[in-house]
Amino acid sequence: MKFKVFAAFAGPSLLLMLIFIAVPLVNVFLQSFQNTQSIFETVEIETCTPGFGTQTCITESETRPVLGEDGRVLEKTIFVGWESYRNILRPDQAWEAVKQLNWSALMAIDFWKALRFTLTFTLISLPLVIGLGLVIAVAVNNLAKSIRGQVIFVSLLPFIITPVIGALSIRWLFIGDGILTVLLEWWLQMDIAMFAQAWTIELMMLFYRVWHVAPFAFVVFYAGLQTVNNDTLESAIIDGASRFERLRYVVIPHLMPLIIFVSLIHLMDSYRVFEEIVGFSSQAHVISLQWLTYDFLVPDESGNRSISRASASSMLTMIGIVIILIPLLRKTWNDHRARVL
Amino acid sequence: MKKFCAAVVAALLLPGSLWAACAYDNQVEIKSLSAGFQAWKSVTDAMAECGNFQAELDQEFRDKQVEAFAANPSLYHIGGVSNSTLVPLVNNNLVRPLDDLVAQHGGQLSENQLIRQNGQVVAIAMMVNAQHLMYRQDILDDLGIAEPANYEEVLAAAAKIADAGVVDYPLGATWKTGFNIALDFVNLFLGEGQSLINDDLSPSINNETGMYVLETMDRLKRYMDPEILVSDSTYVQQQFQQGKIAMANLWASRAAAMDDEAESQVVGLVTMASAPMGSVRPASTLWWDGTVIASNITDEEAEAAFRLIMEGMDREMVQANNDDAIWIIDGFVPGKSAEGAFATAANGAAPYPASTEFGIIFNALGNGLAAYITGEKDAATTLADIENEYLVGAKEAGLIQ
Numbered sequence: 001m002k003f004k005v006f007a008a009f010a011g012p013s014l015l016l017m018l019i020f021i022a023v024p025l026v027n028v029f030l031q032s033f034q035n036t037q038s039i040f041e042t043v044e045i046e047t048c049t050p051g052f053g054t055q056t057c058i059t060e061s062e063t064r065p066v067l068g069e070d071g072r073v074l075e076k077t078i079f080v081g082w083e084s085y086r087n088i089l090r091p092d093q094a095w096e097a098v099k100q101l102n103w104s105a106l107m108a109i110d111f112w113k114a115l116r117f118t119l120t121f122t123l124i125s126l127p128l129v130i131g132l133g134l135v136i137a138v139a140v141n142n143l144a145k146s147i148r149g150q151v152i153f154v155s156l157l158p159f160i161i162t163p164v165i166g167a168l169s170i171r172w173l174f175i176g177d178g179i180l181t182v183l184l185e186w187w188l189q190m191d192i193a194m195f196a197q198a199w200t201i202e203l204m205m206l207f208y209r210v211w212h213v214a215p216f217a218f219v220v221f222y223a224g225l226q227t228v229n230n231d232t233l234e235s236a237i238i239d240g241a242s243r244f245e246r247l248r249y250v251v252i253p254h255l256m257p258l259i260i261f262v263s264l265i266h267l268m269d270s271y272r273v274f275e276e277i278v279g280f281s282s283q284a285h286v287i288s289l290q291w292l293t294y295d296f297l298v299p300d301e302s303g304n305r306s307i308s309r310a311s312a313s314s315m316l317t318m319i320g321i322v323i324i325l326i327p328l329l330r331k332t333w334n335d336h337r338a339r340v341l
Numbered sequence: 342m343k344k345f346c347a348a349v350v351a352a353l354l355l356p357g358s359l360w361a362a363c364a365y366d367n368q369v370e371i372k373s374l375s376a377g378f379q380a381w382k383s384v385t386d387a388m389a390e391c392g393n394f395q396a397e398l399d400q401e402f403r404d405k406q407v408e409a410f411a412a413n414p415s416l417y418h419i420g421g422v423s424n425s426t427l428v429p430l431v432n433n434n435l436v437r438p439l440d441d442l443v444a445q446h447g448g449q450l451s452e453n454q455l456i457r458q459n460g461q462v463v464a465i466a467m468m469v470n471a472q473h474l475m476y477r478q479d480i481l482d483d484l485g486i487a488e489p490a491n492y493e494e495v496l497a498a499a500a501k502i503a504d505a506g507v508v509d510y511p512l513g514a515t516w517k518t519g520f521n522i523a524l525d526f527v528n529l530f531l532g533e534g535q536s537l538i539n540d541d542l543s544p545s546i547n548n549e550t551g552m553y554v555l556e557t558m559d560r561l562k563r564y565m566d567p568e569i570l571v572s573d574s575t576y577v578q579q580q581f582q583q584g585k586i587a588m589a590n591l592w593a594s595r596a597a598a599m600d601d602e603a604e605s606q607v608v609g610l611v612t613m614a615s616a617p618m619g620s621v622r623p624a625s626t627l628w629w630d631g632t633v634i635a636s637n638i639t640d641e642e643a644e645a646a647f648r649l650i651m652e653g654m655d656r657e658m659v660q661a662n663n664d665d666a667i668w669i670i671d672g673f674v675p676g677k678s679a680e681g682a683f684a685t686a687a688n689g690a691a692p693y694p695a696s697t698e699f700g701i702i703f704n705a706l707g708n709g710l711a712a713y714i715t716g717e718k719d720a721a722t723t724l725a726d727i728e729n730e731y732l733v734g735a736k737e738a739g740l741i742q
Contacts, residue, residue, distance in 0.1 A: 035737055040697075040740055045459055047456075047458050048455065048456065050629045051686065052667070052682065052687075054453065055453045065697075071434050071636075073432070073434070087737075107717070108718055194568075195571045197567075281571050283711065300704035303428065303430075304704075
């Protein structure tokens, strides 16, 4: 292909990637080392607020931002180096905890607590999603052609639901005396509070995520199953391979690139677990890295936001995703090289 | 089917024909952004009668209000605020001084409704609110318990109710992580007459008062639903309505719901009382809700917006929705649902101490207290970590060096 043709095809998408991915990324990177602050002054202010019947006026000194001539708050941006990262990672405190092998001291720091959950969530849901997706795909593939369409449609439904809505529905099924909690209580003959401890919440989150994402794995694998070489399968049957052996030695190797593809997507997605935290309002027990970023970014009651720490936190999340993807990317790269050679 | 259609059409038309009680026809396009509880719905509905008005009711309004008002022209003309959410708007110079408009169109306003800063009117209040004790009169009477006046008595009553086993949980509480639990800590802390932040902006919660508050919360927790950390005002209200709890500190604006026959199984059984006393003041804070007008809009729009506010906060609206809130608008008749809040105020509860630095410690409390309630951290560590979180936040904001 001539370079001109290549540029004409690739140019627009490269440009969009530059604008929507590279520029924001560099921006966030820079912001994580900077801090923009308002300049405050302390002034005496008389404030009159309504009471029950009578007004109360109090004069007190209050700290408020200084306004410039244009009526906007005066701000200054300072370079803070690694401070925002230090504030999130608390390296000294964390190292102290590691040296003493004190797990709960390490978990007392938000970042490490969030990392612990994010990693377990990602790594446990991955095999479940792949396994379940594969099982459904093989099962559907063996169904009579006449009902396949309907079954595929129904199995895809969970994937269509908006994540937050899905999480909220699970929450309503289980919170307080939700119908499923009542059912469980009746079945097990004991009092159950699903939202009172971390492990039950984490179980519900895993269940929800697998339920939500397995259809995606299923569809990809199902498409792959349509291209399995029938000659190979038939010769395997003639060689006396059992159903399981055919799956193990013919089908799965054939699907391997797809399994890696689904794993990559799933790792990236579930490392950014967020909807479950918000949907289950689980902040008291379980938090994730993405939720930490969000929490820094949301203004508090008085409108303060921690942009700098939020930027540092997103950079850390990105680094985490890259690290967690390295093994799979290396495998893909090695396979690719082996094929080329 | 035809009948059904006719009924639907009639239902759609009714509000227009029956309730078009607005005195004039609003010609200027006006938008508002406010919280979404019932009182706001009543007020904005009354404003909508004048036409050309669009209300956005959103419980998470504070997340976007400052940015939306900072745009030029502002995305909304009218903002619903409370004492805490007014702070960032005033700090960023985004609200319009209303003295001229009050003089021109505000004849109906009482002095109590005018929120002033250094003499300038910055907001118009419509209601006050406070958390106070609600309890099941029938249960306390049966067990021979007098109205609890402080937390020792609340705990003693809870123990008796637990022994009697008449409800699922003797106590309810708005302890959902974040805003709710932070406010309960603040209530208890202020009840001891102490301040959470020193004059030099250093935090002051890792001390005897802080330890006392956490201990009290720990003792209260034993009589509560194990899912207390996801329990917000609506959840507590429903627990009351379904007869699952016997006592709770809850917002005055939720009081009327106890006697709502459509939802409640405890109609007439819940008594509204003052918030339990701390050593100095009731463990509660006084709040107000009201409206501001954006500064980044034209004078013409501001005038139209102000006239709409006057229409939304008039006597007729209050008379039609008397029990939605403790209105401070002319025409309000305090009923049973206002008794608890009035008693709390009469006992000397403090206004919520809204400020930039308080927002930061409030946020740190909201995120940090759960670890103590779940037992992950002990009291001293919890308080030290919250102070540390405050210092990081205050330093980042530029409040302290």
